[in-house]
Amino acid sequence: MISVNKNAANNNTVKIAIQTADFNLADEVDLLENNNDDDGAVATFSGRVRNNNLGKSVSGLFLEHYPGMTEKSLEKIIEQAQAQWNIGRVTVIHRIGQLLVGDQIVFVGVTSKHRQDAFAACEFIMDYLKVKAPFWKKELSEGVESWLDARQSDEEKAQQWQS
Amino acid sequence: MIKVLFFAALREQLNSEEISLPLDKMVTVEHVIESLVTKNPDWKTAFSHTLLCAINQEMVTKNHTVKSGDEVAFFPPVTGG
Numbered sequence: 001m002i003s004v005n006k007n008a009a010n011n012n013t014v015k016i017a018i019q020t021a022d023f024n025l026a027d028e029v030d031l032l033e034n035n036n037d038d039d040g041a042v043a044t045f046s047g048r049v050r051n052n053n054l055g056k057s058v059s060g061l062f063l064e065h066y067p068g069m070t071e072k073s074l075e076k077i078i079e080q081a082q083a084q085w086n087i088g089r090v091t092v093i094h095r096i097g098q099l100l101v102g103d104q105i106v107f108v109g110v111t112s113k114h115r116q117d118a119f120a121a122c123e124f125i126m127d128y129l130k131v132k133a134p135f136w137k138k139e140l141s142e143g144v145e146s147w148l149d150a151r152q153s154d155e156e157k158a159q160q161w162q163s
Numbered sequence: 164m165i166k167v168l169f170f171a172a173l174r175e176q177l178n179s180e181e182i183s184l185p186l187d188k189m190v191t192v193e194h195v196i197e198s199l200v201t202k203n204p205d206w207k208t209a210f211s212h213t214l215l216c217a218i219n220q221e222m223v224t225k226n227h228t229v230k231s232g233d234e235v236a237f238f239p240p241v242t243g244g
Contacts, residue, residue: 064171065243066217066220066236072220072221073222094244106243126244129243129244130241130244131240132222133241133243133244136170136172136238138171147175147239150240150241150242154244
């Protein structure tokens with residue numbers, strides 16, 4: 001009985017981290033799962049720096065953000081997900097600063113009792129992060145640094161959740 | 164007074180990340196942009212691009228009102244993830 005109470009107290013935990021440091025996928029999954037036996041589903045997404053973009057080779061990225069607003073906007077996105085789906089724990093990690101090809105950039109993890117809610121909420125959080133959270137990427141491509149333009153396809157993907 | 168912040172490409176184009184702007188009455192975001200460009204005519208091009216605006220760290224549209232003490236931020240469409 002004590003462990004049940006403990007589970008209840010530990011559930012619905014939200015972790016938001018904006019950091020220059022790398023993260024470890026196994027550690028993050030552990031954090032979502034430990035003392036959380038109510039939830040059978042864990043959906044995670046992780047994003048990495050590609051070696052190419054729009055037909056050009058890429059050697060690295062610089063990530064800038066708006067401290068304070070970033071955390072607030074992620075909290076709001078997670079609240080929207082919690083309102084739409086029956087989910088347990090949520091973790092969102094986004095790295096900032098200088099990143100190289102192959103480096104991890106972003107992690108979204110969601111737990112729920114069943115897979116449908118975990119899958120949907122994970123995808124929703126990622127889609128909204130892409131168009132709502134104040135992060136900007138500056139790309140180093142073939143020796144030239146340039147700020148990336150927002151993609152219409154990301155905006156359209158996020159809008160699909162409203163229909 | 165309001166605090167005005169600029170991020171990413173816009174920050175580089177303006178060569179400014181934060182300025183203070185006197186504000187004696189309630190205005191809109193559009194008015195804030197007008198007064199920034201009037202004070203700094205060479206900022207006109209940068210402000211002609213598509214930009215987003217946040218007041219006190221919440222996204223707003225350009226007809227939103229701005230009052231003294233607000234933190235107003237301008238930035239390009241976001242590209243994280």
